[in-house]
Amino acid sequence: MSQEADTFGPDPREAEMLLRNVAPTDIDAYVAMRCDPVMMAELGGPQPREGIDPKVAKDVADAEADVSWIKMIVLDETRPREVAGTVTLWRNHHGDDFFSEIGWMVLPGHQGRGIGKRAVAALLADARADGRWGLVHAFPGVTNAPSNGICRSLGFELLGVEEIEFAGRLFTSNHWVVDTGSG
Ligand SMILES: CC(C)(COP(=O)(O)OP(=O)(O)OC[C@H]1O[C@@H](n2cnc3c(N)ncnc32)[C@H](O)[C@@H]1OP(=O)(O)O)[C@@H](O)C(=O)NCCC(=O)NCCS
Structure with missing residues (x-):
């Protein structure tokens, strides 16, 4: 093994990645993602800590019921509680208009x-x-360069700019969509 591989481990672009369902033990990861002002800068600001336990409980229930896909990103299968971020697919609605939405977060160290x-x-x-x-729709903030980069490079189509709500806050986002078939 080379010195570089020894020191830094496998290149994350090549390594296996596990997406596992959210679990009750993920409260710390949710706090690190949702209560941090830097992580939430493009999502309307940090959320109150007291809302996290009920949010994790609801997400665990929705994931177990297969209503939503709420996945934690794990880079080392032997340490499944160590989370690099999350990616979520769920049914959202504007009034009576239901649609599929995807969202994501990656912790600063990753x-x-x-x-x-x-x-x-x-x-x-x-x-x-x-x-x-x-x-499947995505609504990254207009100034969120990496999130808009993800949409652009994964074949989403840009439909325009909209005011949207995330966790009770309004912000200006790009509206992207990609077709995953059927639905
Ligand atoms: C947005 C976020 C998920 C991106 O995750 P990431 O793992 O750092 O992104 P990636 O390394 O996969 O990069 C995605 C794309 O953005 C580009 N990119 C990454 N960082 C960038 C930056 N700072 N500025 C511009 N482009 C950037 C990458 O080059 C890549 O595009 P490419 O495939 O054309 O090369 C992560 O920064 C994050 O969680 N931020 C805080 C929370 C948030 O904003 N969530 C998203 C709400 S929609």
């Missing part, structure tokens, strides 16, 4: 290494194989 893009590509591949999700 950003800029292709992990977000690979996780989104993997979940979209699963969605295509599953066939229930149809057109």
Whole structure:
């Protein structure tokens, strides 16, 4: 093994990636992602800590019921509780208009290494194989360069700019869509 591989481990672009369902033990990962002002800068600001336990409980229930796909990104299968981020596919609605939406987060120590893009590509591949999700929409903030990069490079089509709500806050986002078939 080379000195470089020894020191830094396998290149994350080549390594296996596990997407596993969210679990009750993921509260710390949710806090690190959702209560951090830098992580939430493009998502309307940090969320209150007191909302996290009920949010994890609801997400665990929705994932177990297969209502939503709420996946934690794991880079080392032997340490499944160590989370690099999350990617989620769910049914959202504007009034009576229901649609599939995908969202993602990668923790700061893992950003800029292709992990977000690979996780989104993997979940979209699963969605295509599953066939229930149809057109999948994404709404990254207009200034969120890596998230818009993920959409652009994974074949999403840009429909325009919209005011959208995330966790009760409004912000200006690009509206992207990709077709995963059926739906
Ligand atoms: C957005 C986020 C998920 C990106 O994850 P990531 O693993 O760092 O992104 P990747 O390394 O897979 O890069 C994705 C694309 O963006 C590009 N990119 C990455 N960082 C970038 C940056 N700072 N500026 C411009 N482009 C960037 C990459 O080159 C890649 O595009 P390419 O395939 O054309 O080369 C991560 O930064 C994050 O969680 N941010 C905070 C929360 C958030 O904004 N969530 C998304 C809400 S929609």
